[in-house]
Amino acid sequence: MNINNNMKIGIITAVCVIGLFVLSLLITQMPADGNNSARFGVLTLLPPLVAIALAFITKETILSLFIGIFIGEFMLCVTDLNIVNSIINAFLAIAHQIIACMSDPWNAGIILQCLLIGGVIQLITKMGGAKALADALAKRADTPRKAQLITWFLGLCVFFDDYANSLIVGPIMRPVMDKLKVSREKLAFVVDATAAPVAGIAIISTWIGLEISLIAAGFKTIGMDVSGFGIFLQTIPYRYYNILILIFIVISALTLYEFGPMKKAEQEARARKGLEPVKAFEAPGFDEVQPVEGIKLNVWNAIIPILTLIVGALIAFYWNGYSAILSGNDQALITLMKTSPLSFDGIFEALSASDTSVSLFQAALLASIVAMVMAVAQRIMTIEQAISEWIGGMKTIVITGVILLLAWSLGGVIGEVGTADYLVSVLKDTIPYWILPSLIFILGGLISFATGTAYGTMSILMPLAIPLAWAVSPDMGFVITCTSGVLTGAIFGDHCSPISDTTILSSMGTSCNHIDHVQTQIYYAGFVAIIAIIFGYIPAGFGIPWYISIPVATIMMFVGLKIIGEKVDFEKNVEEETA
Template sequence: MKNRNKWIVIIAFFVLLMMPSICLAAEVDVGYFNAQKYKVLTLIPPIVAIILAFLTRNVIASLFIGIISGSLLLTIPGNNIFYGIVDAFIDVINRMVTSLADTWNAGIILQVLAIGGLINLVTKMGGAKAIAESLSKRAKNRRSSQIITWLSGLIIFFDDYANAMIVGTMMRPITDKMKISREKLAFIVDATAAPVAGIAVISTWIGMELGLIKDAFSTIGVNADAFGVFVQTIPYRFYNILILFFIVISVLLLKDFGSMRKAEVKARKEGIISSGHGIDISDSNEGIKHLDQKGLKPSMSTAILPIGVLIVVALLSFYFSGYKNIIGGDSQALINLLKESPISFVAIRETFSASDASIALFQSSLLAGIVAIIMATTKKIFTFSEAIDIWMEGLKRLLITCVILVCAWSLSSVIKELGTAKYLITLLSDAIPPFLLPTIIFLLGAIISFATGTSYGTMGILMPLAIPLAYSMNLEMSFIIVSTSAVLTGAIFGDHCSPISDTTILSSMGAGCNHINHVKTQLPYALFTAVITIIFGYIPVGLGMSIYIVLPLSIIALFIGIQVLGKKVE
């Protein structure tokens, strides 16, 4: 009996010794493990998807093959080829189902479909045509029409998805009339989507950004105000700022270069607004004949009221969704804030940060659609049944966009499991001189976000690494803030121009532009702006130069670059 108790004690002792190891093993990052295991092979899925997208001009097939290639890497080891292929196919299906099961993704899919139905109905009621005719009075030339598009992108600052879908669709008739290529329209829309939402102090992005900043600073033992840090990073978000100035400068000079100029030449000289087939929401002239037959004239109210409802209800949904989440949470300080000052700037900021943005946008899109259906019926433009059918038709036209989004999310999932981003960080982040750290962080963010098509994922990977690394090299808060901004703006680069990015896909769709043409034409502009960001932005501030000197110099460099490289389309 004594021996038995002795062995029980010994076994229990060894179990206790092994517990930390067991726990650590359970917490092993699968992505990190696979990055060490597969190394350079982790780059195969994004490279395959990106190269095939350019070569085949078929986004869905390219994304699907990219997902399959990643799944094969994960399933073939330990199996024969046949079982590996079968398991890979099952893995792809599971990833697609899982992506749809995610409440955020499901909300985005529903929002895309609801906005598609809304815009199709608004267009067929003649609202888009009426707005186009009204704006065309102010958009008297190519400059003013593009500047109005740019301003519209700034107005819808609170969400990049809503921006990409609304602005392109509403401005397309005007830019078509001015013989501006769909590629140029898609670029302006895309460049005012994520870059604007990423620096807006009230947006669907800020919750993610503030959370990452707060967590990263806590790891270095600094109790920093996350929102204060966020605001201080804004002047250093060189890519966000410069891509917005790029639009204005190129429009005012009427100069383009690279593939974009070729597209503009075709639009101006040959009347070819867009090459290839785009993902179109609806024809801007649809519904006008129906109005003529009934003796009705297009009215701006049929567009302004539903779109106004969309924007106002979206903002209200952000607030009340966040309010509900905060009141039901554990933060007593935030709860007291909402009770004492429910409509203060800080309260609004916090509620927006805590909101379920995808659900809020779906709610607003659905309600706006209901308003449009009621207007179509009461104005006797359509019967109730016809209005429902037209709304459903808009949903059907966006099914292909939903398929692309599901494939993009699935590819992102397999890339994350393979540890692609972690391998890139390991590969590129050794032996960095302190003054080059912001530049290296920006490059890492740009490469990872372009390869993965996700800014959120890139921020989540880099922020916990960048801030401690910056803190270990230089204790000055200004240096840490610059490094923080490099993470945020580097992540925007890929979100803006990667062919597998959500907003790039939605911008192509909103502008009615062939997706691959959009990527090919805007990529030189994005790369040019990224070069200016590094040479005239992060390297000088890394060396200690004041932002009040660096930012104006970088804008001047941008102007000179466009002046030298660009040519007018006569």
């Protein structure tokens, strides 16, 4: 056995060394001048492709991300055929990349708010609030249909931020779904599909500031000074993927039809007997945490901290943006804040200017304090015990922080090697006017899938897509459709990518195996994306309005699901168990 293992290790090592040598040989023959996307060419796709392929093959997310980062850094460090020197420099560069990601204020704020929300969830669970809320929801959500629809509705309610959505809705609905034998994979899909797709089209969210600023800047490149918010509103009906994925959840929930790996996951969940444990996330999570013995379950022990988190986040968003505007140099905005701070325009401008990572951290800290005070005031825990449980909840999120850091580091390396610029340069020349909205959507999806970031994809594509659309057809409606293709394509790719932070957080929040979540979700996201292209963006290229395309696309989703799917019946399983 040891001989076989040693042979495997030796073979893997030899293959890796040969692969690095070949990669070094290819890179040393490339011209060193110019940008990296032109220098590396198709090799720019190597880091994300390796990371994604290994994630699917090995199901080891951390290892896959690390290897992807290493390959990217190795490519940047190659100057000659001295592999040992390049490996050492690449390893040192990885450390610098991870530290740079950790020291970024935005990233640090996201990790901290994730940790704090983990602490809040554990406190809520120990106080019995989570179980009480799950029991209350279970009275209404007494079938898989109702449970999925309630999860969908909760996702719509937490519209203001995709991260908050993943971390709030998942833990609330997980025990309900487990009781009704709905798979963790289906729960993770519903949570993920109501995160970025909802926040991306909400008129008050943590996304809108970036979106409208990119839109306004893009139109300036064609000499048009427009209202970024006004154009944003006009893109909403043409955000076909966002809209259709939300409709698809409802169709799937009502029909109980599933296909692909999700069908298998749902069949396995339905076949689970009695108290048989649910297959969960690899890392320790909230599943093992139980309420303190002997306490009276109270739904308000969950509702009050969660409402504190949500309302606190909205207030923090506003106050952070309000303060930023008053300390800035834009006199028009300063006047607006002083004269009409609570008008629609005032609230909108404040939310657009807010630092969302800081605001979410502040809200999570406030919710933590409220939860601890409630636990102590009701004599459920002492202050020492409450703090200990709070810290214990944060420990369950540590692995998520590690994955996020590696995902951000891979994104940084991908940016340095020029993956996105290469994809744009290769695909941008295919521009028949009617196919351009679809092409932009597909390109946005590819870049976002490969890089794991919707924000970065929007930032890259928007300055290119708007001038390109205007050059192909100087019609405002056509340009707006292409603009929506950028925003929606970025969200589609981000929704599918195993290295996307929202995908990772959805897995963690629902205690679902991350790669299982990705493998089951990608079939559904791809199905909806195909429908969005064929019945949404291609017709839009010919000028067909959204109010025709969306109903037709909805019908085709229903028909397609009926054709390729199969009903995973709940009632039959209940009858079999009670017989």
